[in-house]
Amino acid sequence: MRTVYPLVRYRDAGKAVDWLVRAFGFEVHELVNAPDGGVRHGELVVGTGMIMTGTGEPGGPGIYVVVDDPDAHHARAVAAGAEITAELSDKDSRPYFVL
Incomplete structure (x- = not known):
């Protein structure tokens, strides 16, 4: 199971996805369109790696982290000065947080 996923935002994520597929051989694992x-x-996905993406303003790198004890990891990240961009929640019965 993967535990760390880079998050990449693009102003036009649809075009970026098409390009990543053509240029680097990524395969679309899941794509959810916005209204x-x-x-x-x-x-x-490419090989054993996965990135997550979506439409938005490009910014610094984001990291999606799957952990067994998200409360402890969240507290540690906050104490170290991390900017938390999405609060703790459960997805697919796996706790995670986004830095």
């Missing part, structure tokens, strides 16, 4: 036509959430 405005953008990409709400995308998961692309």
